Structures are given as structure tokens and as C-alpha cells.
Amino acid sequence: MRRTLLMFACLAGVRVHAQVPDTDVYVARLSRRGDSLVAGPAINVTMRAGYDNQPAFLPDSRRLLYTSIGADAQADIWEYDLATRRRRRLTTTPESEYSATVIPAGASAALRFSAVRVERDSAQRLWSFDAMGGDPRLILKDLKPVGYHAWVDSARLIAFVLGTPSTLHLIRADGTDDDIRARDIGRSIQWSAVRRAFSYTVRDSARARWIVSQQLATSVERRVAPASADNEFHAWMPDGTLLTSIADTLVRRVERRAGGAWIAVADLRMNRVKHVSRIAVSANGRWLAFVAEPVVPAVPKDTARQRAR
Structure with a gap:
């Protein structure tokens, strides 16, 4: 339990209490109506008391991975199938795993995902796993403590490394060409394939928060866009549209229109949630996943786990 709470404190940046926050993962359909983006009603895919967070879609846009801290106080990676609405536990280890992300690969390559593992000595390093959560392999031996990461391609990734200040690394998967690109950044790091750029958040001299980006070839x-004062998390759609939530409202930004202003998409509070944080978009652009705290009490842990079997 100590290792789990230490990792949560580092990743979430909040004071640790006896329990981590009760957060759930929700999914909603995204669709286009002319120039408008529409988000349908959301489904609570975890629906239990406890910490469920860090959603990431698989390339088929039919499943997503997320982190769940169970009754055993261990953080493990779970998978949710959007069609069957069934959950499956992928990792069951003495360690804790967070921040699952699919590793890009060719069409013939077997699917693997990466995750930050809190090892038995409390080291936080990046590991990879097969599609069933087995065959763990250490990716970056010397880079630690890793908090978050995002893949550029099968050979390169960007990694948030905890410290004072935190650092953002562009690094090859074999540990070479480690280039520190930024310092003192926020927790949301994203890669946009269509823009060929990665993004993250920083604060200016007035402490206002901004979403900024860098191209691979330059550290400029x-x-x-200005980021919300109450939420640093953002995501890119496949077409380059930027999404975030402001005051629990999903908003989008298209630079070529309306002067790049944020445009409201959906009031997520209609789904009986509050404190919307992380968001993710499927590869086909048709699904949104977001993390929030339910307004109504969740079902007991044991009941939720029985449904997942």
C-alpha cells in the first residue's frame, strides 16, 4: 500500500489521505454535425468506489486500458471492451502499474503496451507488457522516476520525469539520444501525429497555465492555447482538433476558425459527474474517454468486481 500511495502522490500531485479519490472512467460517443462536434451521453465503465483513472484507447478503437487500484491496494492495468461492456484485469503483480499506453507497431507486430511500474524498491521505471498483461520487459533502465509518457513512434517517446523541477525527455526506446526538452511542466503530455508535435502545459510569469507544443526537430x-485554471489535461483528435474541459464542460479548439477560441461541445455535468480531469480520444475519433468523480455514490467494490468476472 505504501508504494501505491507514494506513486499516487507523485503522479497526482496532491496530499495523500487514507484513501485515494473516488474517480471513475466514462466513455461517450463523438460525432460530427456539420462543423459542430457532438458528445453523446456518457457511460460509467468502471462504476465502483475507488481509484479508476488514466484511460488510453487501443488502436482498434474498440477497447481501452485504464489504471485501477483494487481492494488489495495494488494498482493494476485493466481493459474495457466497448462492445461487450466487460472489464478484464491485465496485470496482477506484486508491483503497481500506472499510465498504460499502447506502443506503436507495424501491422504484423504483436500488440504491446507500456506502463510505469512502481518496483519493489519504489523505483518508477517504464516497462512493456504483452496484450494479456504478461511478459514484462524493462524499457528504460536508467531513466527514473518516470511519471508519464507518450509514444512518438515505435522507437521514440516523450517522458515526464519527476523531480524538482520535473523534466520532459525526448528519448529513444533503447535509452539513447536522451534530450531534455522542457522543465517544470504539467502532468499532461500528448503526441499529435497529424501535427507531428508533442504538447504539454507550462505556467507563465503570472502563473497562468498554457498548453504549448514542440516539433521534434526543435526545442522552441x-x-x-490558454489552459483551464482548474484542469491541465488535454487531448488531440485525429484531425488535429484540441480538446480539454473547462469547469466540467468539454471544449474544443480549431486554430483556423473563430480566432482559435475555445468552443463548447458538451456540459459533462449532465452525466452526474464533477471534477473532470483526464481525457482521451480513440484513433477513429468516434469515442471520448474522460475521468471524473461521480455525483451519486458508486456501487460497492465487491459488487463491481463480481460484474467484471
């Missing part, structure tokens, strides 16, 4: 920061 470009301001993309």
Missing part, C-alpha cells in the same frame, strides 16, 4: 516552445 509554441503557445497553442
